[in-house]
Amino acid sequence: MISLSSNQPLIGGLLIGLAALMLLALLGRILGVSGIIWNAVRHPRDSAWRWWFVGGIVTGAALLHGATGLPAPAPNPAGWPWVVVAGLLVGFGTRLGSGCTSGHGVCGIARLSPRSIVATLVFMALGVLTVTLVRHGFGGLA
Numbered sequence: 001m002i003s004l005s006s007n008q009p010l011i012g013g014l015l016i017g018l019a020a021l022m023l024l025a026l027l028g029r030i031l032g033v034s035g036i037i038w039n040a041v042r043h044p045r046d047s048a049w050r051w052w053f054v055g056g057i058v059t060g061a062a063l064l065h066g067a068t069g070l071p072a073p074a075p076n077p078a079g080w081p082w083v084v085v086a087g088l089l090v091g092f093g094t095r096l097g098s099g100c101t102s103g104h105g106v107c108g109i110a111r112l113s114p115r116s117i118v119a120t121l122v123f124m125a126l127g128v129l130t131v132t133l134v135r136h137g138f139g140g141l142a
Helices: 005-027 033-042 048-068 080-096 101-110 114-137
Strands: none
Touching: 005 048, 005 101, 033 048, 033 101, 080 114, 101 114
C-alpha cells in the first residue's frame, strides 16, 4: 500500500497537468473534460479517443484507490434529487461559461487567458457560496 498523505493534492495536480500536456502534445487538443464528454456523445463516429480519455480518468482513479487504499467517495447525504439538480447546474454553468473547471482552470489559466481567469474565479466563488448555503442555509444537508 502506498502512503500519499499530504502529497495527494500535489500528485493529483501533477497528473492532471501531465494529462493536459500529453493531450496537447499527442493530439493537439486542449483539455476540457466537459467538452470531451459532450463531443463524444454528440459526434460518436469521431469519439474513440474521447472515450479512451474518459475511461482513463475512471480507470486511473480506480487504480489509485486500489494501490493506496484511499476511501472511495461516499454517497451524497443530501440524496439523489440534490445530486441531479447540482449536476444540471454544473452542466448549465459549463455551457454558459464555454468550458469547465479543467478547461478554464487548468489549461486556460496556464495560457494566461483573461476569460479563463475570470471564469475560474466565478467557479470558485459560486462553489464557496453553494457549500455555505447547503451546509448552513438549507438545514445542514451536507
